[in-house]
Amino acid sequence: MPDPLETIALVGNPNAGKTTLFNALTGAAQRTGNYAGVTVERKSGEFFTPHGRKLQLVDLPGCYALDGSSPDQEITRKTLLGEFPGEARPDLVVCVLDASNLERHLVLALEVIELGLPVVIALNMIDFAEQVGLRLDPAKLAEELGVPVVALQANVGKGVLELKQALRHPFPARPEAPWKSGPEEEIAARRRSRVFQICEVAARRPDHHSSTRSDKLDSWLLHPLWGALAFIGLMLLVFWSIFSFASVPMGWIESLQSLLAERVTTLMPDGDLRGLIVDGIIGGVGSVVVFLPQILLLFFFIGLLESSGYMARAAFLMDGLMGRAGLSGKAFLPLFSSYACAIPGIMATRTIDSAKERLVTIFVAPWMSCSARLPVYLVLVPMLLSGKASTFEQAAIFLAIYALGTLAALGVARLLRGKLGPDEVKHHFMLELPPYRAPQWSYIFRHVGGRGWSFLQKAGTLILAINILLWAAQTYPKSSSDDPAEQLAHSTMGRVGKIVEPIAAPLGLDARTGTAILTSFAAREVFVSSMTQLFRVEQGENDEETWTALRKKLATETWPDGRPMFTLPAILALLVFFIYALQCLPTSAVVAREAGSWRWAAAQFVFMSAFAWLAAFAVFQIGSIFL
Amino acid sequence: MGLATANDLQADSLLSLSQAKVGCDFRIRFLNGPACEQLRQLGFCESLQVRKLADGRNLICSVCGTRLALSRELANQVMVAVA
Amino acid sequence: MNDWQSWAALAAVILALLFLASKAGRKKNKNCGHGCGCGKK
Numbered sequence: 119m120p121d122p123l124e125t126i127a128l129v130g131n132p133n134a135g136k137t138t139l140f141n142a143l144t145g146a147a148q149r150t151g152n153y154a155g156v157t158v159e160r161k162s163g164e165f166f167t168p169h170g171r172k173l174q175l176v177d178l179p180g181c182y183a184l185d186g187s188s189p190d191q192e193i194t195r196k197t198l199l200g201e202f203p204g205e206a207r208p209d210l211v212v213c214v215l216d217a218s219n220l221e222r223h224l225v226l227a228l229e230v231i232e233l234g235l236p237v238v239i240a241l242n243m244i245d246f247a248e249q250v251g252l253r254l255d256p257a258k259l260a261e262e263l264g265v266p267v268v269a270l271q272a273n274v275g276k277g278v279l280e281l282k283q284a285l286r287h288p289f290p291a292r293p294e295a296p297w298k299s300g301p302e303e304e305i306a307a308r309r310r311s312r313v314f315q316i317c318e319v320a321a322r323r324p325d326h327h328s329s330t331r332s333d334k335l336d337s338w339l340l341h342p343l344w345g346a347l348a349f350i351g352l353m354l355l356v357f358w359s360i361f362s363f364a365s366v367p368m369g370w371i372e373s374l375q376s377l378l379a380e381r382v383t384t385l386m387p388d389g390d391l392r393g394l395i396v397d398g399i400i401g402g403v404g405s406v407v408v409f410l411p412q413i414l415l416l417f418f419f420i421g422l423l424e425s426s427g428y429m430a431r432a433a434f435l436m437d438g439l440m441g442r443a444g445l446s447g448k449a450f451l452p453l454f455s456s457y458a459c460a461i462p463g464i465m466a467t468r469t470i471d472s473a474k475e476r477l478v479t480i481f482v483a484p485w486m487s488c489s490a491r492l493p494v495y496l497v498l499v500p501m502l503l504s505g506k507a508s509t510f511e512q513a514a515i516f517l518a519i520y521a522l523g524t525l526a527a528l529g530v531a532r533l534l535r536g537k538l539g540p541d542e543v544k545h546h547f548m549l550e551l552p553p554y555r556a557p558q559w560s561y562i563f564r565h566v567g568g569r570g571w572s573f574l575q576k577a578g579t580l581i582l583a584i585n586i587l588l589w590a591a592q593t594y595p596k597s598s599s600d601d602p603a604e605q606l607a608h609s610t611m612g613r614v615g616k617i618v619e620p621i622a623a624p625l626g627l628d629a630r631t632g633t634a635i636l637t638s639f640a641a642r643e644v645f646v647s648s649m650t651q652l653f654r655v656e657q658g659e660n661d662e663e664t665w666t667a668l669r670k671k672l673a674t675e676t677w678p679d680g681r682p683m684f685t686l687p688a689i690l691a692l693l694v695f696f697i698y699a700l701q702c703l704p705t706s707a708v709v710a711r712e713a714g715s716w717r718w719a720a721a722q723f724v725f726m727s728a729f730a731w732l733a734a735f736a737v738f739q740i741g742s743i744f745l
Numbered sequence: 746m747g748l749a750t751a752n753d754l755q756a757d758s759l760l761s762l763s764q765a766k767v768g769c770d771f772r773i774r775f776l777n778g779p780a781c782e783q784l785r786q787l788g789f790c791e792s793l794q795v796r797k798l799a800d801g802r803n804l805i806c807s808v809c810g811t812r813l814a815l816s817r818e819l820a821n822q823v824m825v826a827v828a
Numbered sequence: 829m830n831d832w833q834s835w836a837a838l839a840a841v842i843l844a845l846l847f848l849a850s851k852a853g854r855k856k857n858k859n860c861g862h863g864c865g866c867g868k869k
Contacts, residue, residue, distance in 0.1 A: 222809070307791070311792065323809065333812070390838075391836040394837045438802050548787050550814075551813065
């Protein structure tokens, strides 16, 4: 029976490039799994030394120290001690350190050495250390620690061969840990002074605080006034870029959509399945997939900002404002992302440390008016300014719409944060401001690709299923009429709309509009097409024409007693309803998953629906008095 | 913390990082408060040199060549002496 | 009106219902113990 493979454990700080090294060593031969009982990922793989020996490599979770209580630290510590159930004790530990941060990273190395296993130090990112002028002496470091030290730059593969050679048989001797002797409680202090000693000898730093290029940039970008202005300017630029660059591919997707619908309509005989495919699937899923360009662009810009180092500055600048809403600077990115689509925004809340703050951010994210609301706004806003409306007035109204959503979100966030109470472990604002550097394109494109793909996956499964069900609600039971408006009124959706009419009336709306609102719970843009159907408006050559026809029709609609239906207060009420209502079941599904409980998603849905109704009610009633 | 009593005598020459003057160099003497571990993990360890770069609701410091931002509350827990 | 189409559409609707029901069931059981703020799957 062949000997079991010897196991090498990989430990290191979270940002030391451990994963890059792991990938460089194992290549495609890696496996992911889970540690028993926890949801932390377990990565293992195999590689060969230059002498042909096969070794198993296990990537332990990144952590700053071994003596903590976080799941990462526990798993790492227990595995190294051989105490983790189901995990064999490794035969050797490779400790990956960031060469430009030895003062902080060496503590972990010392803790690992204390465990009595053979150790090899991988001194990673030496290129960067050299760049910042550090005078590193790997040989001296090896001497001081009593373990082999290999300098490397894992992202280009430099030094990986030397590391493999250091892992040849026999393994290096177990090192001594002289600082261990002494009172137990003071071992941490002894470790730190040992680290200090070692750094003096093996990692000399020139004047630490000399003003670097990054500092000069930061004197502007972190300036209370100029920094804020630069920030706002940058955000507006990103926003504008997303909306303008995305419009071309969005047009392609829409054309593809209508092409597909046409083909299916010609190829299939008339029937339910055709209706399901054309309206439910192509129409429904298509209206969500059409946002893929915006989402990709958003993630691209986020990747760009993060990779260049600016994102940390943005979090710093935003911390003050977010603080007033009971959130931290880290909540800025998820909320900002939600202006394009709340789904990736909510997923981005994973970076927030405080669990309660994270829940609050998830809760209010849908009020950052996402781009799905735009078609509704674009149809309704011109109705507010009948006649000559300057672009300035239109822009002002749009700004007011976004402001309404954002301010309400921050206000509710503050209240909710207060209600949830303080965290058990207090989370403070602390952030490393990395030096500015050129963006890493490979990382960015991988990131964007990953996000885009997971969005498409969600569209292909969850959104598809929801659209099929909503199509069913709009189709069954069937009426014998050929008129689509009649069909809709006869179906489950239409009947619910009729039942719901007493709720719509105080907002100045009737059953038809109520039904259209119900259909928009699949996707908000569906509101426009539903309204077109229900009010029997002829479809034009393109969206613009249809919308103009729709506006004309709505302007002439009256109640049975002759009063005009779509008066200014009614339109305002409808607009306000769309600002505040949570009409995206896919979002609710993501909320349920990220928050870990469907109750949170349900509470959010109920709260936002109630709030939207009350706001619309208030606007209509008060508006009817004054306008 | 056991250290606190011994350092009481030196307390007068010590100040918290939040009280420290911007642009000056200091050496971290000890950490005193509930967030010690978090501070150490971020990079604020005893006997390291720190320069305060900016003040405000959140401070910006330079420690071992790394620029770090931390809240005022956290900075209150870092006791430094003029280097 | 094609009968097979109506049946097929109905089948699709039922499948969708089952799919969503299974997801809802999985969501309730999927509790990693320390809240989903840990950033791990």
